[in-house]
Amino acid sequence: xxxxxxxxxxxxxxxxxxGFAAIRLLExxxxxxxxxxxxxxxxQPAFNSGDRASAAKLAKKVIAEFEAHEYIVAPSGSCxxxxxxxxxxxxxxxxxxxxxxxAFCPRVFELTDFLxxxxxxxxxxxxxxxxxxxxxxxxxxxxxxxxxxxRALLAQLPGVELREMPGAEECCGFGGTFSVKFxxxxxxxxxxxxxxxxxxxxxxxxxGDLGCLLNIEGxxxxxxxxxxxxxxxxxxLAGDR
Amino acid sequence: xxxxxxFFKANASAALANPVLQGNLRTSKGKFVDKRxxxxxDFEAEGGDFEAMRAAAAEVRNLVLKDLDLWLEKFESxxxxxGATVLWAKDGxxxxxxxxxxxxxxxxxxxxxxxxxxxxxxxxxxALEASNVQPVETDLGEYILQINDNEPxxxxxxxxIHKSLDExxxxxxxxxxxxxxxxxxxxxxxxxxxxxxxxxxxDMGISxxxxxxxxxxxxxxxxxxxxxxxVTTLPRVHVVVTGIEKVIPTLEDLSLLLxxxxxxxxxxxxxxxxxxxxxxxxxxxxxxPEHLYYILVDNGRADLVGSQFQDMLRCIRCGACMNHCPVYxxxxxxxxxxxxxxxxxxxxxxxxxxLDKAIDLPHAATLCNQCGVVCPxxxxxxxxxxxxxxxxxxxxxxxxxxxxxxxGWAWVAGKPKLYALGxxxxxxYLNWLAGGKNRIGVLGAAPEWTLGRDFPAPxxxxxxxxxxxxxx
Numbered sequence: 001x002x003x004x005x006x007x008x009x010x011x012x013x014x015x016x017x018x019g020f021a022a023i024r025l026l027e028x029x030x031x032x033x034x035x036x037x038x039x040x041x042x043x044q045p046a047f048n049s050g051d052r053a054s055a056a057k058l059a060k061k062v063i064a065e066f067e068a069h070e071y072i073v074a075p076s077g078s079c080x081x082x083x084x085x086x087x088x089x090x091x092x093x094x095x096x097x098x099x100x101x102x103a104f105c106p107r108v109f110e111l112t113d114f115l116x117x118x119x120x121x122x123x124x125x126x127x128x129x130x131x132x133x134x135x136x137x138x139x140x141x142x143x144x145x146x147x148x149x150x151r152a153l154l155a156q157l158p159g160v161e162l163r164e165m166p167g168a169e170e171c172c173g174f175g176g177t178f179s180v181k182f183x184x185x186x187x188x189x190x191x192x193x194x195x196x197x198x199x200x201x202x203x204x205x206x207x208g209d210l211g212c213l214l215n216i217e218g219x220x221x222x223x224x225x226x227x228x229x230x231x232x233x234x235x236x237l238a239g240d241r
Numbered sequence: 242x243x244x245x246x247x248f249f250k251a252n253a254s255a256a257l258a259n260p261v262l263q264g265n266l267r268t269s270k271g272k273f274v275d276k277r278x279x280x281x282x283d284f285e286a287e288g289g290d291f292e293a294m295r296a297a298a299a300e301v302r303n304l305v306l307k308d309l310d311l312w313l314e315k316f317e318s319x320x321x322x323x324g325a326t327v328l329w330a331k332d333g334x335x336x337x338x339x340x341x342x343x344x345x346x347x348x349x350x351x352x353x354x355x356x357x358x359x360x361x362x363x364x365x366x367x368a369l370e371a372s373n374v375q376p377v378e379t380d381l382g383e384y385i386l387q388i389n390d391n392e393p394x395x396x397x398x399x400x401x402i403h404k405s406l407d408e409x410x411x412x413x414x415x416x417x418x419x420x421x422x423x424x425x426x427x428x429x430x431x432x433x434x435x436x437x438x439x440x441x442x443x444d445m446g447i448s449x450x451x452x453x454x455x456x457x458x459x460x461x462x463x464x465x466x467x468x469x470x471x472v473t474t475l476p477r478v479h480v481v482v483t484g485i486e487k488v489i490p491t492l493e494d495l496s497l498l499l500x501x502x503x504x505x506x507x508x509x510x511x512x513x514x515x516x517x518x519x520x521x522x523x524x525x526x527x528x529x530p531e532h533l534y535y536i537l538v539d540n541g542r543a544d545l546v547g548s549q550f551q552d553m554l555r556c557i558r559c560g561a562c563m564n565h566c567p568v569y570x571x572x573x574x575x576x577x578x579x580x581x582x583x584x585x586x587x588x589x590x591x592x593x594x595x596l597d598k599a600i601d602l603p604h605a606a607t608l609c610n611q612c613g614v615v616c617p618x619x620x621x622x623x624x625x626x627x628x629x630x631x632x633x634x635x636x637x638x639x640x641x642x643x644x645x646x647x648x649g650w651a652w653v654a655g656k657p658k659l660y661a662l663g664x665x666x667x668x669x670y671l672n673w674l675a676g677g678k679n680r681i682g683v684l685g686a687a688p689e690w691t692l693g694r695d696f697p698a699p700x701x702x703x704x705x706x707x708x709x710x711x712x713x
Contacts, residue, residue: 014700040655050631057655170611178607181643185571189571215694219695221694
């Protein structure tokens with residue numbers, strides 16, 4: 001099957017290796033992966049900031065770039081949720097675009113959701129050895145129902161020991177632009193998340209959304225924790241290369 | 242209540258810097274969350290379907306809101322037929338005027354109150370004092386706040402959740418002039434002793450109302466302390482102050498809504514007291530008020546009917562949204578600056594007071610949707626917050642720098658070549674800031690981020706650069 005990768009702007013800028021890991025995973029599952037070159041951002045920052053017009057423009061851009069493909073996969077629950085669940089409403093006033101959105105959106109998936117429910121790879125390329133605690137990111141968890149999918153995939157890696165932290169489903173305090181508008185509150189929430197994660201003494205905190213991971217990593221390092229690794233689930237599942 | 246929501250950010254900073262408050266928030270965090278979770282689990286273990294019940298509760302509330310005027314008229318005629326007087330108030334000032342008039346008419350000198358958030362909206366206590374009527378709060382939490390120089394509540398059902406046992410013990414020692422108590426039962430007994438005399442010589446009882454039942458003209462009250470029952474049965478005059486949206490059609494609907502309300506609020510299966518009060522004292526009855534007044538309040542609610550914010554009027558004031566909110570859990574309720582804190586407050590405060598009075602509140606949420614999934618009447622709180630943000634943008638109320646940044650980002654993202662160039666420079670700039678380290682300590686472009694945490698440095702090149710080279 002042919003899959004178009006929606007890289008996400010954060011991965012593009014901050015952690016390209018997550019994008020490449022996603023490609024390796026999809027290829028391991030037998031998918032032919034294409035990466036539309038003109039892709040940029042899903043428009044979530046504008047949408048959540050109340051700039052509906054800008055968000056609608058970017059929604060149309062994403063639909064036009066990706067709708068020819070059978071499946072669209074993003075290594076982010078929050079971007080996948082934005083596209084899958086918000087685009088139809090965002091374009092509700094424009095019948096033609098609304099129709100295109102309705103045809104397009106059900107084919108958009110978050111990476112681990114796609115791997116477990118659709119592609120189902122027999123083997124994963126990753127070889128992580130150590131303990132992991134998993135942070136459930138809000139949009140993936142509560143809007144896309146992503147909870148067991150990453151855990152099931154991680155459990156396929158023989159070297160991984162999964163340790164649940166208290167409050168795994170609680171928000172890490174990132175919240176997109178919230179993190180720069182209310183930095184103090186955001187960092188204070190992140191501190192609780194890090195404290196919860198650290199009770200497990202896991203080698204790595206793993207999640208499916210880079211925004212949360214940058215927030216958690218930034219807080220951990222400021223707190224003086226240099227040893228706990230913060231990794232995207234795709235990096236763990238695909239292994240280093 | 243004087244609104245202070247425009248100072249949200251400063252309020253929140255002060256809350257974060259207050260070690261006593263932070264300790265109290267840590268102690269209380271999760272208690273309501275755990276209790277609600279257990280109550281829902283119990284309900285489901287007994288074969289119940291909590292999700293179906295939430296949906297049914299939301300449907301009842303929607304049904305009422307569709308024909309709110311008709312249900313209110315129905316309530317009014319049923320209540321009037323049972324000897325009550327129904328008055329209407331368009332705002333807080335009118336609430337105060339009505340209550341003061343009633344107090345004068347019945348020569349009231351003291352009024353005992355059970356919890357009413359509407360009386361907070363109106364600043365009723367101050368109005369009563371100005372008219373020489375002594376208001377006495379009898380809900381334990383509200384009593385504590387009243388004797389602490391009329392401190393405002395920080396939670397809609399647990400008004401003193403921000404205080405520690407020690408703080409209350411100090412306050413009681415100072416106010417009651419009795420030896421300092423340290424155990425909760427002793428403190429409660431001391432408050433009860435102080436309050437009993439007030440109950441006995443009060444001429445008027447003022448209560449809120451959780452629900453107004455249209456078919457019977459009754460008010461339903463949900464409490465845990467029993468003070469509500471004393472307030473509504475002992476004094477000769479009872480005044481109910483509640484919002485026009487609280488009406489529901491039938492007793493059957495009441496039983497459904499009580500089930501979701503109480504589990505969502507305190508995690509109890511049923512509260513210690515559920516009172517259903519109908520009409521004035523009849524000749525064959527031993528207790529109950531001789532005069533019963535309903536003051537049904539608009540104060541911004543009617544404007545929401547038929548608007549894109551109508552869903553908010555479903556709210557049954559359980560407090561689950563704030564209990565589960567990471568922001569509320571971190572800064573407490575006072576920072577929100579008005580009567581209602583947390584997600585429901587961040588929607589209601591700007592709607593009832595004006596968008597410009599609470600510019601930060603719709604943004605003071607991570608949109609994690611924990612509130613939305615626990616709301617017993619399925620109010621899409623994050624969506625409503627986002628709609629408020631849209632209204633702020635439409636009315637040009639956001640800071641210009643933010644507008645430029647968002648518009649600019651979206652504009653660049655619409656032009657792939659420009660975006661590629663921008664991100665090429667962006668990651669190099671960030672790496673230069675990191676100076677060879679894997680993190681940035683001070684980020685000039687987003688200084689708020691690095692106030693309390695580092696900003697991890699980017700890997701080096703953008704994905705699109707690497708992808709185009711690797712593919713070649």
